Amino acid sequence: MRIITTLGAAVAAILLLPTGAHAQNSATNRSPLLEQVAACRQVASDAERLACFDRAAGALEAAERQGEVVVVERGQIREARRQLFGFEVPALPPMFGREDAAERIDSVETTLLSAAQGADGKWFFRLADGSEWRQIDSDPVRFQNRAGTEIRVRRASLGSYQLTAGRSRAVRVKRQ
Template sequence: MTFSGRSTRSKMTAMVILATTFLGFPAFAQQNVASRPEDLIKPVTQCREVQNDAARLACFDAAVAALAAAGEVAIVSRRDVEQNQRRLFGFNVSALNPFEGTNGENNLQSISATMTSARDLGRGEWLITLDDGSVWRKTDSADVQFSARRQYPVTVRRASLGSYMMKVGDAPPFRVKRE
């Protein structure tokens, strides 16, 4: 690109315009990329309702362009989300967990399993392993009222302030944390 015949001031003005145009474009494109995954998928599904073939194709083209501009996009089935919520239940990974809803919505509130083993650690502490492989440590001073040699149905539920309560068989619940 040459600027022959133009003054230095004109050259500088042209360069500033070009720079702001090309440097500003990525910022503009990023602002128009949806911040939530559902904002990327919803337009695709809405295009199906367009009756005119040419308009529907244009709608799909625009929706796919938005998906492409978003970079890598992964689609996860509800079943996979539920399995991952169960696998992560009890761990404090909410900031890292893409499968946990905001403000507690759609979050798993409890799990049911079978106790496969329980180990008395002394001083009222117990390690309890469930059939899903999760290991829980009893954290309160309540006496346990179950036999470590039997398998019991277990329910672990969210309690207040980020804690968890475990109910083993018909025994009273006690506080636990995930190991």
């Protein structure tokens, strides 16, 4: 019974990519491979249930080896969401699983690598986390333009973002 419980826990941590023969079932939003594993739990006889799990686990393992299935830990998903903070990518949320309010990223804190003012007078910010942001409002920006300055970018109203450098006032920005 421990084998079945462990297999069930492992399968619960799997993210299935909708490619090839293993495309997700749109009615259940689950891969047929995962459906096969789940269906094995309904088999009454211990020997038949174990054989069912062996077949389903074998198919799942083969799909993983071929790149049809990818195992992703929740921490990796959180980090991917953090790295994508500021980008509007509507196709990614289903691939990265359900996002509840507790996991939603509303701000990131990092440091400034560099900042430069463009010919149009608007600022471009390069941050230590690898992100790049461009000022989109016309308000003057006053801050200490020094590498290492603490930066906070947060969600604002109507899908916009605001960047604060040190103790400066917030600047409306867009991810580049």
